[in-house]
Amino acid sequence: MILGCLALYPELYADRLPKLSADLFADSAHRDIFKAILRASQQSPTYDAALIRTHLQEPDNSAELYHCAEVATKTSPFDEHFRLLMAAAQERFIREQLADRLLDGTPSPDQLREICDTADSAYSVDKEIDRRTDFDRYVQSLGKPRDVLYTRYRELDNILGGIRRGTLTIIGARPSVGKTTYALNIAQNIADYGRKVAFFTLEMTRDMIFEKLAVRGCQLDYSALRGTVQQETSDRVADYFKDSELRNNLSVIDDTNSIEAICAYIIGTKPDVAVIDYAQIVTTMRRFDHVRVKIDYISAQLKQVAKRTGCRVILLSQLRRSEAGVIKPPTMSDLKESSGLEQDGDYILMLFRPHAQDKSVDRAKQRYVYPPNEAAVFIEKNKFGRTGQIELNFNGSQQTFTEVWKEH
Template sequence: MNGQNEIESAIIASLLKKPELLEKLRVKPFMFQDEQFKGFVEYVLNQGKVDLNEIYLESIKNKEFLNNDVIAKLYKTDFIGYGFFERYQQDLLQNYQILQANKLADEFKQSSTPETFNHMVDKLKELTNVTAKKEDGTQRYAEQLVEDLYSDAPAQRVKTKYKLMDHKIGGFEPSQLVVVAARPSVGKTGFALNMLWNIAQQGHETSFFSIETTGKNVLQRLLATITGIELNRIKNVQDLTPDELTQLTNAIDQILKLGININDDSTTTPQDIRAQAMKNADKTQVIFIDYLQLMSTDTNIDRRVAVEKISRDLKIIANETGAIIVVLSQLNRGVESRQDKRPMLSDMKESGGIEADASMAMMLYREDYYEQEDDDSGKSTVECNIAKNKDGETGVIEFEFYKKTQRFFT
């Protein structure tokens, strides 16, 4: 087998000399060990083409990009041929698998416990599923459809447990990207946590990535939803009765048993979401993100472009892993200037590709949000407008929202 640098150099050189080979590129950027080669592959994949002029300009602008002298040297090398291009990609994949397997083995040696052993086995299984070849899509899809047609098992859908919503959308399906959009403080985080709790109780793998607020705050909101104890009273622990403390302790125990994963890393990126989506492949993953516009990217680009790229990456992750990703999104202030302040798809802040990428888009509206008058009961009516649904009905569903307990009812 050729050396790693030779393999990576040959693949990059082939792309430079034969730009049409980008369509035959099967390896992923993370498989490259050389950081500049990795960055080059990420760049051409994002661009969707290999354009020598644009690559040259990027090399001048970006000091961390592949050096122009290296580009020129690679371009002048002899083309290895189409057959060898495929073989070198397979070699790169095998090298990546061996390198990662050795790392996992080293980690296990440093801490040999049943937990680290199981972690190593799970990761090794994931490694065996990494491939540099694409299957015959039509054959695979046809086999899946025939299996569905003759199967007695119900369609694989994740119910929200809100009857009116499930009747309209049929539940969430694997590989969907669902957007829940609203103005700040309308109730989208509470709405998401209510759905998460309903879904988790059905045995699905659930995660909540909170970029806006702390994990502790998310847990407190979730506890209010479960127990019906007012959120402010949960925060002021000293005001709780012994019976309420017991309720909260039992609710925490339920959350832990269901394995709900709460993450409050403020630098969450699509790669973090991919890592979560690839865990426990035997279970349906439902991942909530609060919220889209706060997510980080690995590149320093214009914010609107960055949000569009994050949205596209999340859709790709959902497609490739089968995970259901529910991402919350802010609406821009334009809605405030209209007489009818009910949101529309175009109101999504820095919307760009979000509207196009989403399989389903839900827009939340609460009229008393603009009246600045709270009902003593804390009860509000929240309209959930399913404004986009690629695979089903659209329309408005009304919820009763009890802000003090973060609970939603239809």
């Protein structure tokens, strides 16, 4: 039917011709006819069936060409058959790929997903549109509010301009600096104003995360939730969780460790934000000879799932240990065992708290050389704007980072 329409009505379907290719057709005769139509169109915009026939490589296909023309006058509209053609080509591609993979053994879930994603990308009807409409849609979007999420850290939002859809944010820090707490503060802020957040905790249990949320939300001392909790404190925590938006908007997942399961969860639930704590302990069903290659793979998978779903993915990462006695702010080159994190990250934030590395005391002044509360976040990469440094105050007893300017 499609070939008949192209042969009979070149003036009506000339714009559809570039969207088709010979490999979409399963039958060899139909592939020959399509190639002949393509060559005829290049010779004359007003080609006809007679001109097409002269370009057939197999003269015996003339009868099939006329059959196509007969069918075109009796069936449903071109667009519906175009969708059917793309769907059939997609199914054929998947069958062929599966057959090839089965020769090497049973395909893994990750390989199956890769095959389906490739098929969806290659044979999607939605992608077969006039490219000019992409530009039109972009221009029309300029007058509309941009869909960004704000962390409610004022200076951070001022520098980043909010976190865009479909982006990957890397938050790096050395051990014990507080990267989980800082990321959880951001997640708590976003969930509190009604956006869906999934927090994947691979190191802590769900209850440990709830404890951090309660301490910050109720402004309690961390020790108040250790051991036997007083009834007054218990009621205060219960009231906080009951009245806050966290119950509806924040999901804490502590039983999902593989990158394949994490991506499947994001695709299935489509949260506004997904936080993964942290890259170096994420597992995968694939085998890699080197940790660096594994981390690069994990980073790439999260980048793709962010683009595919529009989710803002925040991935925490450990940094290389600094040289003994050297206390200096981290940079992107300190991202542990990966160049992929540096490459894939749209935003890269480095959390720095010197006290975590040096807890020595200045005996003359009777105080720490590096106060426990002093911290900073360095915005090392911002694909959409400027970078900078923000001074922070860390309140360990209430598991809270605040921007220093607020305290003034």
